[in-house]
Amino acid sequence: MTAIDQRQIRHHDESEAKPNKRKKLNHNPEKNLLVNLNACSKSKDLKAAMALYDASMAAGTVHLGQQHFQTLLYLCSASTTEPSLKTIAIDRGFEIFERMVSSGITPNEASITAVVRLAATKGDGDYAFKLVRDMVATGGGSTPRLRTYSPVLFCFCEKLEAEKAYEVEEHMDTAGVMLEEAEISALLKVSSAIGQESKVYRYLHKLRECVGCVSEETLKIIEDWFSSDRASEVSDNGMGSDVGLLREAVSKNGGGWHGYGWVGEGKWIVERGNVSPIGKCLSCGEQLACVDTNEVETNNFADSLASLAIERKAKMTSNETIANFTEFQDWLERHGDYEAILDGANIGLYQQNFADGGFSLQQLEAVVMELYHKSGNKWPLVVLHKKRVQALLDNPSHRKLVEEWITNGVLYATPPGSNDDWYWLYAAVKLKCLLVTNDEMRDHIFELLGSSFFQKWKERHQVRYTFVKGNLKLEMPPPFSVVIQESEKGSWHFPMSHTDSDGSSRTWLCITRPIAQSP
Helix, strand or coil, X not given: CCHHHHHHHHHHHHHHHHHHHHHHHHCCHHHHHHHHHHHHHHCCCHHXXXXXXXXXXXXXXXXCCHHHHHHHHHHHHHHHHCCCCHHHHHHHHHHHHHHHHHXXXXXXXXXXXXXXXXXXXXXXXXXXXXHHHHHHHHCCCCCCCHHHHHHHHHHHHHCCXXXXXXXXXXXXXXXXXXXXXXXXXXXXXXXXHCCCHHHHHHHHHHHHHHCCCECHHHHHHHHHHHCCHHHHHXXXXXXXXXXXXXXXXHHHCXXXXXXXXXXXXXXXXXXXXXXXXXXXXXXXXXXXXXXCCCHHHHHHHHHHHHHHHHHHHHHHHCCCCCCXXXXXXXXXXXXXXXXXXXXXXXXXXXXXXXHHCCCCXXXXXXXXXXXXXXXXXXXXXXXXXXXXXXXXXXXXXHHHHHHHHHHCCCEEXXXXXXXXXXXXXXXXXXCCCEEECCCCCHHHXXXXXXXXXXXXXXXXXXXXXXXXXXXXXXXXXXXXXXXXXXXXXXXXXXXXXXXXXXXXXXXXXXXXXXHHHCC
C-alpha cells in the first residue's frame, strides 16, 4: 500500500469519527441546556429562558449545575429594567434561587449579586443585606464586591433609611470594599435629606478622598445641600475664630482641607464659575491650593524608602566595604536646608551620546543656576555617583566648578556599589522639596507602594526639563490641584468632571459664607 493510500484511509477514518463525536456531544442534555440558556442571556430573552428551564424541570432528566442557575439568575436580574418583565423576573428569580439552594448548590458571588439586585428592586433591602452578610459570614470562597453591596445601599438611600445605609457602608469598609462616586453621592443625598450635617460633612470628604472631579449629578446634590435652610443653620461653634488651628491642620494634611468641620455661620453663597490658569477662583477670589501628600504619609514613605535602600544595598554588597545609606541620612539631617534635589546623571546625560560616555556638565550647571536664582540665591542639591564626580574632577575644564559645588554643599557623591536613584528620591521625599528629573520612576511605584500615593507625590514635586537649542526650560509642578478643596476660611470648591480637552473652561462649584470671605 502506498503512502498516499494510507493517508486517504486515515483521512476517511477521521472523517467517520468526527460526526460520531459531535453526535455524542449533542446528546449531553446539561450542556445543550447551558448553550441555549447562554444564547437567551445574550439576547436578553427571559421568556425563552424560562420556557427552557420549565421544560427541563418537567422532564426531570436534566441535572442543573452552578452555571445553569447563575445564568438564569443573571438574566432575571437584568430583566428588571423592563417594566413588562419586572414582576415576572423577580418572582421567577426567587423561585430559581430557592431551587438552587435546596439542590445543595452553594451560590457564588455572581449568583448572590443577582439575587441582591432582585431583592433591592423589589424594595426589600433588609433581605438583600442579609444575603450579603450571610455570604461574608459563611465564606466558602465568595467575596463580596462593590456590585454586591451597591443595590442594597441604593435601596436604603432611596427609601431614606439612612441608618441602614450607614450600616451597609460600615460593612463594606470591614470587607475592604471601596466606595465610588455613585455610592458616596447616594449617601450624601440621604444625609442631606434627613438633615444629618455631620454625615454630609463626612461624605463631602469621602468624595475628596476617592473622587478627583465630580459629575453633574453629584454637583446638583451638593448644590441642593448648601442651598438648603438646614445648611445655613449649621455653625462652627467658634471654630472659625481659631485660624491658627485650622491653618496648622491644612498644612499637616498637605493642603486643600482641614477636616475640623463647618466654618462660619449663616447662609452659604453657591455659585458656578471658573478658575484662572494660576488657580484663582473667579467667583470668590480665593487662591486654590496645590494639594500635597499629608505629613504622616510622607514620613512613612521616606522611612520605607530608606529601609528598601538599605536592604537592597546589603544584598549587593558582598565582601566589599561601602558607605552605609544611614550616613547619607545623617548628612541630610545636618545639611537638609534644600528646596530642590537634582538627579545629576539624568540631567547630565540628557540627549548626549551614550556610546561615547558623553556627560554635559554645562546642562547640569544651567539647571543648578536656574533654581539658584528662582529660590532667591539658595543652592539646590545635586546627587551624583562618586565615580562620575571623580571623572569630572579629573577633567581640568570641569574641576574648578565641581570643587566650588563641593565647597558650597551643592554636590553629594553617592558611594561605590550604591544606586544613586535611592539617594535623590529619599532626599526629595524627606525634605518635602522639588525633584528635578525626567525619570518616570516606574520601578519605584511598583516596588514601594503600588497605589495612587506616589503618583500624587510626583505631580506635586517632580520638575521635568528640556533643552531646546541649548536653552533650558523647566516644567514646574502645576500651581494648583484640580481636586475638591476645603479652605481654612470655610469655603469649598468642587471641580466638575466634564470639560474640554485642555481644561480651560472647567466648571467649578464655589461655596462660601460671608465670614469665610473675610481676611
